[in-house]
Amino acid sequence: MTVVTRLPVALERHGGWGDHTIFVPEGRWRDVLTGVAVDGGAVRLADLLEALPVALLVREG
Secondary structure (H helix, E strand, O other), X not given: OXXXXXXXXXXXXXXXXXXXXXXXXXXEEEEOOOOOEEXXXXXXXXXXXXXXOEEEEEEOO
């Protein structure tokens, strides 16, 4: 699963991601770019994209 920031300048101007979330399918996922692991369900974009403006999630196991 790929998550990409779109229009980052406007996003910053409006205060960032705030409490916005995305839905990740069930299971355990790991961002291969940062090593961050997330569980399926609602995931806060601010947490997922804290280190980089993109995430490449692969299902573990």
